[in-house]
Amino acid sequence: MKVEHHVYVHWSTADLGASLRRIEAALATITLKETQQMALGQDILDRIAAEKTTIDSVVALITEFRNANIIPADVAAAILAKLDENKGELDTALQPAP
Numbered sequence: 001m002k003v004e005h006h007v008y009v010h011w012s013t014a015d016l017g018a019s020l021r022r023i024e025a026a027l028a029t030i031t032l033k034e035t036q037q038m039a040l041g042q043d044i045l046d047r048i049a050a051e052k053t054t055i056d057s058v059v060a061l062i063t064e065f066r067n068a069n070i071i072p073a074d075v076a077a078a079i080l081a082k083l084d085e086n087k088g089e090l091d092t093a094l095q096p097a098p
Contacts, residue, residue, distance in 0.1 A: 040068055054094045055087055 044064040051057040059080060066076035083090065 040064075044068075053091070055083060055090055059083060 044061065047060045047064055048057045051060050062071070062076050062079050062083075065071045066073055071079075
């Protein structure tokens with residue numbers, strides 16, 4: 001036995017216009033969010049590039065993630081505290097081999 005299911009969607013011109021307006025609004029929102037995220041990415045890159053050490057760059061990255069609400073403030077504080085606590089060891093570990 002073969003069962004087929006067909007769905008036909010019929011829109012009136014008024015329905016089509018409303019749907020197109022919703023699609024246009026959604027595309028505008030997506031475009032705006034993309035622009036904001038690209039600007040955020042460039043801002044983070046600029047701040048990291050301005051730092052002189054690897055540790056300072058990581059601190060800048062975590063700080064920017066916190067500021068952009070990418071990571072919660074308490075998580076950022078814990079990461080930054082650990083970085084500060086272990087700064088000497090991390091600096092030594094990140095030095096190029098002789």
